Amino acid sequence: MLGKPANLIQDIDFDLYESGKTHRLWLHLIDDPLGNAVAIPVILVKGSHPGKTLGITAALHGNEINGISIIQRLINEIDPTAFHGNILAIPVVNIPSFTNRKRRFVDNVDLNHIMPGNKKGNVSGVYAYRFFHKVIKNIDYLLDLHTASTGRINSFYIRADMKNKITAKLAKLQNPDIIVHNPPADGTLRGAASALNIPAITLEVGNPNTFQKSMIHTSITGIYNAIFHLGMMEGTLVADETPVIRCSGSYWLYTDRGGILTVFPATTKIVEKGEKIAVIRDIFGTIIKEYFSPERGVVIGKSVNPVNQTGGRILHLGVLRK
Ligand SMILES: [Zn+2]
Structure with a gap:
């Protein structure tokens, strides 16, 4: 330092x-x-x-x-x-x-x-x-x-x-x-x-x-x-082969129960409205809550720590640009 x-x-x-x-x-x-x-x-x-x-x-x-x-x-x-x-x-x-x-x-x-x-x-x-x-x-x-x-x-x-x-x-x-x-x-x-x-x-x-x-x-x-x-150096622009997914906004989905959280979709995946995105199990392994995507969107980020208290983050959903 x-x-x-x-x-x-x-x-x-x-x-x-x-x-x-x-x-x-x-x-x-x-x-x-x-x-x-x-x-x-x-x-x-x-x-x-x-x-x-x-x-x-x-x-x-x-x-x-x-x-x-x-x-x-x-x-x-x-x-x-x-x-x-x-x-x-x-x-x-x-x-x-x-x-x-x-x-x-x-x-x-x-x-x-x-x-x-x-x-x-x-x-x-x-x-x-x-x-x-x-x-x-x-x-x-x-x-x-x-x-x-x-x-x-x-x-x-x-x-x-x-x-x-x-x-x-x-x-x-x-x-x-x-x-x-x-x-x-x-x-x-x-x-x-x-x-x-x-x-x-x-x-x-x-x-x-x-x-x-x-x-x-x-x-x-x-x-x-x-x-x-920006004209700072000479060079050739490199474009990506996979098209970028554009979002008009985004928001996090949160749990309303505590327990062991599993989030299903991978990052960058498009989820459909009503698609199951996560479950919470109690500490004995019984599923006590299922979560579904409220709309079609893209998974920008997600929780990978299963230890979830009520209000924990599930996933960061990108709202697809119309
Ligand atoms: Zn940061």
Whole structure:
């Protein structure tokens, strides 16, 4: 967590760094109880040619780590001497929770509910504020990388405002399984960036606490597509053979009984109205409740932890675009 003093910085000043090079830095945000600097890793690809800055953030939720590998692989491949503009990538935003392998911040607050933070705020509020103001103010576009939460799995899906031309295009370029139209919500990093007119999309890349090679690979291809489209590098756009499933919205289905939960359909599967999607058994193994899909839709994500209390999540249903 404590950066090497030589590259521990208080702010990101692009002018200090040589063009045509990739710079690896530690940005000081807060201090831990021992007074040590808690710094986030910052990768600045400073292109030889001037241009816009693409921001890529991962592990805002500390256990959502596929994005770390995506950033590492992407950055190690990119040639800054051929790059127009810059990439500002943060492989881990939420350092304290990453080291604790937790989703939420140390005070149990979800950082993606309180953006852009609060300058004079509490533990999570001030961390969010300093991250947002030291990093996001420097970028022109944002790709925010996430995964499902603990006990759940996701398809590779994008949340984006599909009524905004730029974010709609960035979403399609990712070649995801599913795109969910979702106007940027208050408190999220995507919403706070959008409020500053920074086009932002959320990439939900699979499952927490693991590296999923094929999803990481697909996602890197999509980010390259965005880079080519934005004119930052020369390259050929890669399209997916399987058509993307477009959703006009989505919602979670919850249990109304406690017990042992089994959810049937796989992620990305289309379920029909009335199709059986889950059962709950009591602790003796007897089925006590069956659940059916309320409408035709696509399974964006689902619970894989059978231990279910009343109100537990069943599955995340995407409403198919008419
Ligand atoms: Zn997340």
